[in-house]
Amino acid sequence: MSDALLQMQGINKNFPGVQALKDAHFEVRRGEVHALIGENGAGKSTMIKIVSGVYQPDSGDIQLDGRAVHFVNPREAHLAGIATIYQELGLYPELSVAENIFMGHAPMKKRLGLQTIDWERMESGAEDLLAELNIHNLDVGAKVGTLNVGNRQRVEIAKALSLDAQILIMDEPTAALTESDVEQLFSIVRLLRERGVSIIYISHRLNEVFELADRVTVLRDGETIGTQQVTDTSEAELISMMVGRKIENLFPKQVAKIGDVVLELRNLNRPPLTRDISFSVRAGEIVGLAGLVGSGRSETAQVIFGVLPAESGEIIINGAPVKISRPSEAVAQGIGYVPEDRGHQGLIREMTIRENTSMAVLDTVSRNTFINRAQERSLANRSIKQLSIRATGPEQITNKLSGGNQQKVVVSKWLASEPSLLIMDEPTRGIDVGAKAEIHRLMSRLAAEQGLAILMISSELPEILAMSDRILVMREGRLVGEFSRDEATQETVAHAMMSEAARRAASAAS
């Protein structure tokens, strides 16, 4: 292929216990947007870290513009024109936009015989770079820390351009963006493509791949499964390439026998995001809690779990009123909580799978407060098997697991506590399609076979609609709608989520 800008062949990379890349290959042409997709743990991150010089491959050839290259560190890749925009943005919040863009290569001038920074040239240079990206409303003197996520990302892109990047790697660039920021990002990406910049685009969102990319490469278990023209493929084909099997139904919900009321809330209050909330969840029932971000779903879950204790109202568990003012009391009442922020709230990432799975049941694996490690290990082994957690064993540090497997560890921690109510806050956010289906199947099985009551919070309407027996909708801290499984459709639930103003606008438009 003559127009290949970057060519990688036979790439192997091993980490202790895991072969992250196996004879993988990848090719990027000049001026294309090339999507790189795959499950968590498929090897995408390893691949781009090799491209950007963070990791060195154990073996394999990398050619840039027809020349063999071998990056020893990220700086060399930088100098060769490869820039990366990571999920965690790599900017200095206390410095200005212009300083960030020209970090490390500021324009200089001689003043009083000293080399000093040419502030005027730097600011006008920054303005020019931003203008090239059609960004005109950004003050180059503003501190980066005061900007929103979308603007910070634009600064990063401008910084990459200031280095004359010919390949720009974007790792989940839309993960933290709002709708309008996503639109603007897409137009910037298209602009860059027209200028001949090649873009490696990593995303979990397949619709973005179809909207933006020219070609797409799928990785699975460290191997390259294939590269396709986006116009020649379909979402179903990509998913089956990613998970290696045809998915008939992403949401295998089993019919469950609905039992007695497990949790009942009466006028639960903790303003501003939990106001006068009353609802119940029954054994075997999955109740979906829908609403926009900021509507108070997670906060209400945390009121129930005792992280944000209620100011007034009643929590009734299995018919008995209880007082829950801290998480330990909620756990004692048989409540488990799989939180939204996996790395910060769900796991102790520096600790092993064994230590994490037993964290909520230390009493059960201990005798006279002495922890029985053998018992812990067998608990961890059972969890690994039951949830098919991909790991080297119970002693693996959870930080080294992929997102989907980390989430399975969090879930197994709560399953070990044998709860009667499990609250799952965005249970499948940021995890790949295969693990997502596995978690859905597990939820459905727990409800149907063990009569577990599940309260599921999700921002994905298809997930809510497919998994829930009953759907509750929150807005501005209040419960504003309830639908049975049969009544609920994308339209009715979405309508309930909208604010009054948005509803008026919607009905005026129709």
Added chain:
Amino acid sequence: MQSEPRNPTVVEKLRRHLISQEGVLFIIMLVSVLFLATRTDKFLTVDNLLQQGRFMTEVGLIAIPMTYIIITGGIDLSVGSILGLTAIVLGWSWQELGFPLELAIGAGILSGTLAGFVNGLFIVRVGVPPLIMTLATLALFRGLAEGISKARSARGYPEWFFELGQGEFLGIPTQLWLLIVAVVVFGIVLARTQLGRALYAIGNNETGARFSGLTVNRYLLLIYTFSGFMSGVAGYIFVSRVSTTRSDMGTGIELDVIAAVVLGGTSIFGGTGSVAGTMIGVVLIQLLKNGLALSGVTSDATIVVIGSVLIFAILVNNFIQTRRGGN
């Protein structure tokens, strides 16, 4: 990608122990001891080493709760002042209030424990950062001690009182027995019990620990109180060893304690550490002080050497641990 766990061979096990944080430190200690032994023949004698055991007991006892606290990501700077406060309460309640001496000892240790409890209460309930809280009580408790003592020292204790600080049991200084028992017991508590697990969890991710239903506040309150108690016991031993009570006792001991804990491999950011490591740190610092003094090195030069060894040990350990983590 399941790989079968393989039983490690003896050589591998030995190697793993040697390159552990404690192993590296132990080797540094052995080298130092051998070196010091060549400088003076007064150093490597049974009598001298036992005597050093006597001197390091107070630091050693306080270093145990300090290890717990630093593992949770906290710090307790007030331990020296609590030691001083305990000593003064002991002497004052015996001499001025006419308490029986047994009761006075109890009152002293109780006041130390209470002082630790106050630290814990403000840290947990009010949310004062441990550094700030214990920096404040470092001054406050010392001030209390000085106020109570009115710059008078209490002396003239009966003979039995000196048994703990100056006596011997089976040929070994009495207080050293106490330290050995405490190290074994609290070492096991940290490594094997729910409390220990909770401390590591808190140090690595306090939010995650709370969200798992651990009673974080209760554990924190417990260890700061424990720190006050152990400082109190150390205060009693101190008075018994030097036969007198003064309000400036234990001044600066917090720095020796923290140095030993950190030297022993406990991360100042929390999450890792062990009592065994801390004790190697305590012993190493004590032996260096003593050995250098016996070799005729001036005390100013001694501090320089100890500081250098500290930095060297931490560098070597960092180097080895990153190499180990990397492969």
